Amino acid sequence: MAEPRAQRPRIADVAREAGVSKTAVSFAFxxxxxxxxxxxxxxxxxxxxxxYTPHPxxxxxxxxxxxxxxxxxxxxxxxxxxxxxxxAFSEGVAVIAEEHGxxxxxxxxxxxxxxxxxSRATIDGVVAVGLxxxxxxxxxIRRAGLPIVLVDSTALPEYxxxxxxxxxxxxAAGEYIAxxxxxxxxxxxxxxxxxxxxxQAEVTTRRLRGYRDAFARVGVEIxxxxxxxxxxxxxxxxxxxxRAWEDGLRPTAVLAMSDAMAIGAMHAxxxxxxxxxxxxxxxxxxxxxLAPHVDPPLTTVHQPIRRKGEEAARLLLTVVERRDLAxxxxxxxxxxxIVRASTGPVxxxxxxxxxxxx
Amino acid sequence: MAEPRAQRPRIADVAREAGVSKTAVSFAFxxxxxxxxxxxxxxxxxxxxxxYTPHPxxxxxxxxxxxxxxxxxxxxxxxxxxxxxxxAFSEGVAVIAEEHGxxxxxxxxxxxxxxxxxSRATIDGVVAVGLxxxxxxxxxIRRAGLPIVLVDSTALPEYxxxxxxxxxxxxAAGEYIAxxxxxxxxxxxxxxxxxxxxxQAEVTTRRLRGYRDAFARVGVEIxxxxxxxxxxxxxxxxxxxxRAWEDGLRPTAVLAMSDAMAIGAMHAxxxxxxxxxxxxxxxxxxxxxLAPHVDPPLTTVHQPIRRKGEEAARLLLTVVERRDLAxxxxxxxxxxxIVRASTGPVxxxxxxxxxxxx
DNA sequence: ACAGTCAACTAAACCGGTTTGCTAAACCGG
DNA sequence: CCGGTTTAGCAAACCGGTTTAGTTGACTGT
Numbered sequence: 001m002a003e004p005r006a007q008r009p010r011i012a013d014v015a016r017e018a019g020v021s022k023t024a025v026s027f028a029f030x031x032x033x034x035x036x037x038x039x040x041x042x043x044x045x046x047x048x049x050x051x052y053t054p055h056p057x058x059x060x061x062x063x064x065x066x067x068x069x070x071x072x073x074x075x076x077x078x079x080x081x082x083x084x085x086x087x088a089f090s091e092g093v094a095v096i097a098e099e100h101g102x103x104x105x106x107x108x109x110x111x112x113x114x115x116x117x118x119s120r121a122t123i124d125g126v127v128a129v130g131l132x133x134x135x136x137x138x139x140x141i142r143r144a145g146l147p148i149v150l151v152d153s154t155a156l157p158e159y160x161x162x163x164x165x166x167x168x169x170x171x172a173a174g175e176y177i178a179x180x181x182x183x184x185x186x187x188x189x190x191x192x193x194x195x196x197x198x199x200q201a202e203v204t205t206r207r208l209r210g211y212r213d214a215f216a217r218v219g220v221e222i223x224x225x226x227x228x229x230x231x232x233x234x235x236x237x238x239x240x241x242x243r244a245w246e247d248g249l250r251p252t253a254v255l256a257m258s259d260a261m262a263i264g265a266m267h268a269x270x271x272x273x274x275x276x277x278x279x280x281x282x283x284x285x286x287x288x289x290l291a292p293h294v295d296p297p298l299t300t301v302h303q304p305i306r307r308k309g310e311e312a313a314r315l316l317l318t319v320v321e322r323r324d325l326a327x328x329x330x331x332x333x334x335x336x337x338i339v340r341a342s343t344g345p346v347x348x349x350x351x352x353x354x355x356x357x358x
Numbered sequence: 359m360a361e362p363r364a365q366r367p368r369i370a371d372v373a374r375e376a377g378v379s380k381t382a383v384s385f386a387f388x389x390x391x392x393x394x395x396x397x398x399x400x401x402x403x404x405x406x407x408x409x410y411t412p413h414p415x416x417x418x419x420x421x422x423x424x425x426x427x428x429x430x431x432x433x434x435x436x437x438x439x440x441x442x443x444x445x446a447f448s449e450g451v452a453v454i455a456e457e458h459g460x461x462x463x464x465x466x467x468x469x470x471x472x473x474x475x476x477s478r479a480t481i482d483g484v485v486a487v488g489l490x491x492x493x494x495x496x497x498x499i500r501r502a503g504l505p506i507v508l509v510d511s512t513a514l515p516e517y518x519x520x521x522x523x524x525x526x527x528x529x530a531a532g533e534y535i536a537x538x539x540x541x542x543x544x545x546x547x548x549x550x551x552x553x554x555x556x557x558q559a560e561v562t563t564r565r566l567r568g569y570r571d572a573f574a575r576v577g578v579e580i581x582x583x584x585x586x587x588x589x590x591x592x593x594x595x596x597x598x599x600x601r602a603w604e605d606g607l608r609p610t611a612v613l614a615m616s617d618a619m620a621i622g623a624m625h626a627x628x629x630x631x632x633x634x635x636x637x638x639x640x641x642x643x644x645x646x647x648l649a650p651h652v653d654p655p656l657t658t659v660h661q662p663i664r665r666k667g668e669e670a671a672r673l674l675l676t677v678v679e680r681r682d683l684a685x686x687x688x689x690x691x692x693x694x695x696i697v698r699a700s701t702g703p704v705x706x707x708x709x710x711x712x713x714x715x716x
Numbered sequence: 717a718c719a720g721t722c723a724a725c726t727a728a729a730c731c732g733g734t735t736t737g738c739t740a741a742a743c744c745g746g
Numbered sequence: 747c748c749g750g751t752t753t754a755g756c757a758a759a760c761c762g763g764t765t766t767a768g769t770t771g772a773c774t775g776t
Contacts, residue, residue, distance in 0.1 A: 295653030
């Protein structure tokens with residue numbers, strides 16, 4: 001009396017039950033016009049009552065497409081999802097993917113290997129975010145021969161890409177801070193998730209250049225020790241800010257390369273009884289949805305996060321749908337500074353005669 | 359001179375090139391011990407230099423597993439990702455999935471049909487969040503015969519599930535608000551994303567019961583008009599709050615069923631020149647990472663969001679890995695009220711002699 | 717009455733791997 | 747030197763669909 005098998009029915013079962021060939025069943029679903037109308041509907045009835053659904057993997061194999069887009073990140077998904085930036089970005093990708101009937105598959109390093117994760121994923125193309133050219137596995141990844149769109153890294157010019165004006169955005173933030181009189185700043189950068197130990201993400205390099213440009217104009221140099229890098233999360237911001245304080249750093253302004261870090265930094269400062277923006281000004285980067293709602297409302301560099309995801313998905317889909325890989329498109333989105341309440345003038349007692357060095 | 363074909367190499371190509379059979383190539387990768395050591399390594403060399411990677415779809419087909427977990431939501435991904443709750447939840451799922459070498463595939467209604475999206479997805483099991491028993495497509499979904507873990511819906515007892523003490527959490531919030539003297543409250547509920555027009559999510563029903571329980575104890579009834587439902591996002595909270603205000607509602611406290619909505623409500627109130635918590639108190643639900651950082655810091659019902667994701671993934675994996683479907687486990691996580699600064703006593707001028715009705 | 721056309725359907729090949737069952741050669745003890 | 751066991755590798759079947767290239771029989775026109 002054991003259950004014979006609770007297997008899902010296969011196409012052959014439907015064919016047998018309906019007294020037709022597998023081909024006919026396939027036609028009933030995919031090209032009903034090739035069957036007599038009543039045959040087609042009879043087959044569909046049988047299928048329905050058997051609870052038959054075509055096996056998606058088998059279908060993919062023959063059709064050579066998966067109707068799925070990948071989102072690849074060099075970080076573990078766990079760190080990625082804790083940054084609101086990523087949620088908004090995914091939202092953008094998801095909107096376009098959904099519109100075109102594609103599903104979404106997230107790819108992160110498997111047992112430390114991105115290439116391995118890639119080779120396991122059944123996708124038609126991939127949006128790679130923050131994949132720097134120096135990543136040890138890019139070569140293996142590109143060899144998969146999949147359509148790729150790069151986000152926030154222009155380093156592989158043969159692929160389409162979407163990024164933002166990091167330098168300009170950071171420069172605007174730096175100039176504003178400099179104009180408030182700040183000369184002693186701390187930069188919080190995002191760490192590259194390189195498997196060979198933390199390095200510096202491309203994004204970090206570009207934004208740092210923007211900050212430095214801005215301060216160079218007022219004759220101030222931002223020394224290397226004034227930049228700390230860590231994970232782009234609230235916790236990361238807290239940790240970095242505390243470390244800086246313990247190291248005796250007493251900047252009048254903090255330039256964070258992500259809103260999450262900025263929020264973390266403000267939290268740490270509050271715990272240290274430091275007033276923001278009275279004692280220390282804080283600027284973020286991203287302008288996440290919550291930036292206006294934190295306390296104090298965050299001054300930050302806006303980037304169109306959702307649109308970034310949308311553009312990336314759109315670019316990818318044009319490559320995926322027509323197989324036309326010609327001239328990869330590079331799209332750069334604008335940034336702009338949004339001044340809110342986390343920034344203010346240098347406190348009087350900290351006004352230095354800095355800028356001129358004597 | 360046209361490129362012959364830029365195809366990725368197949369197993370047969372490697373076999374030919376190495377002068378062995380397909381079987382041997384397969385063995386070289388999957389059971390090298392069945393081959394002479396030098397044959398195996400020679401094959402792997404050839405494969406390496408040809409850039410061969412086994413086709414993931416073909417592999418799935420024969421191995422009958424995909425090494426991928428699905429996360430299913432009845433809402434569009436675009437609405438889902440805009441709620442920070444979901445990011446944290448996904449983080450929990452992702453941690454466990456990664457640990458076990460599984461990828462993550464997000465499933466949302468395709469052309470309005472969840473069942474269709476399900477049947478396209480190549481996954482070994484699925485975490486279904488907020489899928490109420492009344493959903494028109496549950497029957498089709500369960501027929502896929504996949505392992506399922508339900509989150510925030512206990513309605514299908516034959517599947518394992520993870521949820522939280524919604525009633526208790528809401529009751530705690532309600533009691534606290536009542537104890538502050540509030541008698542005139544507005545409830546912001548989350549809308550069920552039923553394809554047949556917006557209805558009420560299971561979660562909403564349970565939390566509403568908790569609120570009502572609490573107020574019943576002080577002899578106050580929350581009438582139906584005092585509950586508005588909408589999408590669980592900041593924008594949703596803004597919209598609902600404004601609508602309530604326009605409708606002439608002047609509650610002294612707002613009970614929101616999601617932090618995102620609570621934040622939206624506070625934002626709308628600020629725009630209306632209403633002080634929180636001076637004029638109106640606001641309570642959220644979820645305790646997202648940012649809840650302590652908004653202005654004012656949000657009083658809310660804490661639930662272990664990440665752990666919820668982790669538990670769901672763990673439960674799912676035990677079912678997926680041993681095929682043992684016996685006794686589905688139901689796990690309920692605790693909630694607790696976290697009092698911060700968005701709540702306070704009823705303003706003096708609004709103190710009614712309510713509670714006794716004459 | 718007969719070649720030609722069309723409609724309705726099917727057998728077999730194919731997608732790209734894995735797995736089973738088998739064979740040939742090498743090895744082994746007596 | 748011989749039967750039995752291992753070792754190394756292969757051919758073919760299989761996973762569950764789709765697609766190509768027919769096949770069959772009814773219908774058409776002359």
